[in-house]
Amino acid sequence: MNHSLEFYIGGRWTAALGSARMEVINPATETPCAQIALGGPADVDAAVAAAKAAFPAYGVAPREARLALLRRILEAYNERSEALAEAVSLEMGAPIPFAREAQVWAGRVHLEATIEALESYEFSRRRGTSLIVREPIGVCALITPWNWPLNQIVCKVAPALAAGCCVVLKPSEIAPLSGLLFAEIMLAAGTPPGVFNLVNGTGADVGQPMSSHADVDMVSFTGSTRAGILVAKAAADTVKRVAQELGGKSPNILLPDADFASAVKAGVLACFANSGQSCDAPTRMLVPADRHEEACALAKAAAEAVKVGDPRAPGVDLGPVVSRMQFDKIQRLIGAAIGEGTRLLTGGIGRPEGLGVGYYVKPTVFADVKRDAIVAREEVFGPVLAISPYRDEDEAVDIANDTVYGLASYISSRDIDHARAVATRLRTGTVNINYPAWDIRAPFGGYKQSGNGREYADFGIDDYCEVKAVVGWEGAA
DSSP states (O other), rough: OOTTTTEEEEEEEEEEOOOOOOOOETTTTTEEEEEEEEHHHHHHHHHHHHHHHHHHHHOOOHHHHHHHHHHHHHHHHTTTTTHHHHHHHHHHHOHHHHIIIIIIHHHHHHHHHHHHHHHHHHEEEEEEEEEEEEEEOOOOEEOOOOOHHHHHHHHHHHHHHHHTTTEEEEOOSSSOHHHHHHHHHHHHHHHOOOTEEEEOOOIIIHHHHHHHHHTEEEEESOOOOOHHHHHHHHHOOOOOOTEEOOOOEEEEEOOOOOOOHHHHHHHHHHHHGGGOTTTTTTHHHHHHGGGHHHHHHHHHHHTTTTTBBOOTTOOOOOOOOSOHHHHHHHHHHHHHHHHHHHHEEESSOOOOOTTTTOOOOOOOOEEEEEEEHHHHHHHOOEEEEEEEEESSSHHHHHHOOOEEEEEEEEEESSSHHHHHHTTTTSSEEEEESSSOOOOTTTTOEEEEEEESSBSSSHHHHTTEEEEETTTTTOOOO
């Protein structure tokens, strides 16, 4: 990584203004794999100034110019896809096939969906005698997480550029390598200077100054609800727009007529995917009380068939979690659940057998989980599933909605009309029926403490636009 000690500002790689450094830890080996520079408020000032200077020209660039840029970015992204996969695997421990087919794939399809949306996006329309116009909001601060680094970078950068905004990106300092590669892609694609900028650093030293900066018009943040609250508070004094995609504790309702053999296994694998490090993972499986033990047996078998190990080894399903801090948090929550008396079906505290080094977590399933249990309330962000029985459909819906979060929910049923009826009762931004394929063109975002705003395709472009009404347009002549 040639530029790991630099930032990308104003169309070129520049030295950090301070001397702070941080080692990037390979979670599979617990050893450093790179070193990055950490920025501060002065670096943020330089990046925001570059974006502000670029905005007057880029903000009025015609649609075709923005489409051409996004198409060049997609071409450059595809050319670097294997390097991106290697970076994601190295920085967060994703098995190489998963890094290629899910992590890198997600960035690619977001670019494709944004290009498709921009081709027909309605920036102006008539209503009565007025012209309603959508215009770019301006300079945007983008703060992205470590768990799906390319997904979150692209689903912010692409719609912002599609709308005509200029951006400053802060990737997670825990998994920054894919972000640095993305900056190289932006340079290779001929992105106009200042339209895209990148500063690495911590939330306190870079994220907070970005959020509070007077010349930033919008902040888009993905991460924990706790950090999202801090971002919103930092942004409040300048009354800027704040879009947030935060935590989740997603329920997975198996209705009595579901095919339990397939639905339970699919639910376990969906919960554990990405080592359980997905904000919309179905971590609470709700099953009819009279089928609880059947579901538990199926879930235990599915979990024990999952292979955890070296991300570069063939046949591995799950790699490590991203960091020592994350590993310790998961261990603490598993231990607390056991301490509460929650029934452990499989997994538990400690690393899987044969894995003495690396932040590896045992695929873990709890049964008979009460709604006030710690694993039913807190976002574990690891391969930990909680199975809870329900007496009837009303109780299932009540348990599902009994959370501060509202990002996603899941329903399994052989009766699609029944599933659709239950979907109308769930207070989440996304409802998934019978484990559908990821729809990159559907809006993504949450209710309640899971955030606000929506990402993906045209919904993402909407978030980066201001709405102007030119009243009297018809009679202006």
